[in-house]
Amino acid sequence: MIRVGREVTSATKDRADVCVIGSGSGGAVMAALLAESGKDVVVLEEGGNFTARDFTGREGEMYPLLYRDGGGQFSADGGVNVLQGRAVGGSTLINAADCTRIPPEVLEHWGTVYDVEGVNEKTLRDSYSRVERALGVTDILEGQINRNNALLLEGATKLSMKGGTFRTNRTGCAGIGTCLIGCPVNAKKGAHLNYIPRALAAGARIYADARADRIVVNNGAATGVRGSILDRERGIATYPIEIEAEHIVVSAGAIHTPLLLARSGLGGEQVGRNLTLQPQIPFIALFPESVVAWKGIPQSTYVDAFDHNTAKHGLGGYRMEGISGGPGFASFIFPGIGAAHRQLFERFANTATALILVPDRPGDGFVSAQKGGGAKITYTVQDLWRKNARKGIAAAARCYLEAGAEAVLWADETAEVIRSLKKAEKAAANAPLAVSSARLVSAHCQGTCRMGEDEKTCVADSRGRMYGVKGVTICDASLFPSSASTHTMIPTMAMADLIAHHLIDSGA
Ligand SMILES: Cc1cc2nc3c(=O)[nH]c(=O)nc-3n(C[C@H](O)[C@H](O)[C@H](O)COP(=O)(O)OP(=O)(O)OC[C@H]3O[C@@H](n4cnc5c(N)ncnc54)[C@H](O)[C@@H]3O)c2cc1C
Numbered sequence: 001m002i003r004v005g006r007e008v009t010s011a012t013k014d015r016a017d018v019c020v021i022g023s024g025s026g027g028a029v030m031a032a033l034l035a036e037s038g039k040d041v042v043v044l045e046e047g048g049n050f051t052a053r054d055f056t057g058r059e060g061e062m063y064p065l066l067y068r069d070g071g072g073q074f075s076a077d078g079g080v081n082v083l084q085g086r087a088v089g090g091s092t093l094i095n096a097a098d099c100t101r102i103p104p105e106v107l108e109h110w111g112t113v114y115d116v117e118g119v120n121e122k123t124l125r126d127s128y129s130r131v132e133r134a135l136g137v138t139d140i141l142e143g144q145i146n147r148n149n150a151l152l153l154e155g156a157t158k159l160s161m162k163g164g165t166f167r168t169n170r171t172g173c174a175g176i177g178t179c180l181i182g183c184p185v186n187a188k189k190g191a192h193l194n195y196i197p198r199a200l201a202a203g204a205r206i207y208a209d210a211r212a213d214r215i216v217v218n219n220g221a222a223t224g225v226r227g228s229i230l231d232r233e234r235g236i237a238t239y240p241i242e243i244e245a246e247h248i249v250v251s252a253g254a255i256h257t258p259l260l261l262a263r264s265g266l267g268g269e270q271v272g273r274n275l276t277l278q279p280q281i282p283f284i285a286l287f288p289e290s291v292v293a294w295k296g297i298p299q300s301t302y303v304d305a306f307d308h309n310t311a312k313h314g315l316g317g318y319r320m321e322g323i324s325g326g327p328g329f330a331s332f333i334f335p336g337i338g339a340a341h342r343q344l345f346e347r348f349a350n351t352a353t354a355l356i357l358v359p360d361r362p363g364d365g366f367v368s369a370q371k372g373g374g375a376k377i378t379y380t381v382q383d384l385w386r387k388n389a390r391k392g393i394a395a396a397a398r399c400y401l402e403a404g405a406e407a408v409l410w411a412d413e414t415a416e417v418i419r420s421l422k423k424a425e426k427a428a429a430n431a432p433l434a435v436s437s438a439r440l441v442s443a444h445c446q447g448t449c450r451m452g453e454d455e456k457t458c459v460a461d462s463r464g465r466m467y468g469v470k471g472v473t474i475c476d477a478s479l480f481p482s483s484a485s486t487h488t489m490i491p492t493m494a495m496a497d498l499i500a501h502h503l504i505d506s507g508a
């Protein structure tokens with residue numbers, strides 16, 4: 001059963017063996033596997049419950065419906081747009097459906113530098129297989145690559161830069177191109193189409209529009225969760241909801257898991273710290289020919305020639321990935337205001353766009369509670385990140401100019417339309433990428449409840465069990481001790497599968 005906010009007409013109480021908070025990559029997998037193992041499971045999900053029928057393809061309607069803060073969640077200084085889904089299925093409903101595994105060097109890095117035990121290629125192998133099977137992960141076929149994505153690879157191939165095509169959890173994709181605002185034909189197999197139905201079939205009860213406000217603890221052990229039923233239309237809380245449970249799984253994502261723990265007075269001073277955003281800088285290339293980037297799979301190709309993986313530092317370097325979205329998305333990444341913006345936008349049909357993904361290192365990134373509610377995301381763009389992003393911009397300019405672009409620029413107010421490689425490389429080397437001018441995007445927030453065996457520096461152990469309190473397991477992207485340095489859906493789901501199997505095997 002999924003019960004949505006408007007169906008709840010009074011204060012509600014329920015009781016279960018396990019209460020899972022959040023139903024995205026981490027929460028959906030945990031709910032399904034624990035329910036299938038015989039546990040009585042209740043899920044609280046702050047977002048609504050949507051189906052393909054709700055996905056109208058209109059950005060103005062979908063961002064407020066499916067995204068945290070309507071897609072307008074930013075770091076405190078306004079420098080990075082931190083995107084997250086908010087719905088049954090979490091960010092899997094609105095993500096780009098790229099399926100990647102954690103690079104082996106990053107896992108090694110976690111083991112040697114962060115004292116993570118038992119999370120490695122070998123222990124994750126079965127989890128990856130199970131998750132990829134559940135999502136129907138396959139290769140994107142050549143015929144499914146749209147012109148926007150093809151152009152990136154064309155340039156890279158001419159320059160002998162290594163690249164490729166993503167694996168994906170799409171089946172029967174009709175190339176409508178609205179993946180980032182929900183797939184209207186259920187081709188994109190988010191968690192709402194696999195793990196959530198499995199959880200329901202195994203008896204789990206899901207409350208949508210139900211925000212967990214506090215975990216209740218007695219004598220050092222969790223006893224339940226207090227929350228609020230939300231009226232989405234009016235933006236208010238209507239009735240209280242109380243779940244009694246001896247085991248709480250917190251899967252509210254890397255921004256809201258630490259907030260919930262802090263509101264509950266749980267965890268030490270590490271809660272909310274070590275945030276990595278892996279910011280991406282959008283890149284734009286103008287072609288004489290028609291590109292029509294908004295049609296077809298939005299993200300299907302990448303150039304990973306400049307990944308720099310080491311066990312010592314995790315993943316470094318940068319990567320280029322084709323991307324496209326609707327006009328709302330494009331208007332955000334196209335620089336300029338007024339007439340300049342309009343002039344550029346008139347070329348939308350002839351524009352190819354990419355994201356330059358640059359992994360960051362855990363630094364001063366910190367999530368805390370905003371006065372009056374909500375998250376305050378403190379984050380400083382690192383010098384090393386800027387250095388690598390500048391190299392990435394120059395490499396993207398090379399690729400697109402080689403592929404026949406007549407001009408290039410990137411998402412920074414100071415960037416100009418540049419027509420020659422020499423000028424582009426010089427401008428890239430001097431790109432300020434300042435907080436006030438660059439339009440950076442993060443779709444991969446991670447690391448705010450770091451896992452590892454050192455209780456002083458970590459919030460949970462390597463199996464997600466929270467230190468200092470009994471019966472609370474953390475299971476989402478907040479566990480990653482440093483950036484997984486790749487897309488984070490399959491990594492989070494595989495980690496959830498591993499943690500769920502540990503819990504089931506231990507009989508907890
Ligand atoms: C636009 C976009 C594109 C992306 N593209 C890709 C991609 O192509 N490939 C890939 O691998 N990854 C991609 N990602 C990243 C990936 O989807 C996420 O990293 C992953 O889903 C994170 O899993 P999670 O469980 O940590 O959080 P989420 O999946 O975000 O789930 C967290 C859930 O918790 C809920 N929640 C939060 N607070 C509360 C509360 N107090 N009470 C109840 N519920 C709460 C939220 O509403 C949300 O539904 C993308 C992300 C975005 C935003």
Ligand code: SF4
Binds near residue numbers: 298
């Ligand atoms: S491109 Fe494919 S997966 Fe994406 S919205 Fe369209 S049909 Fe769905």
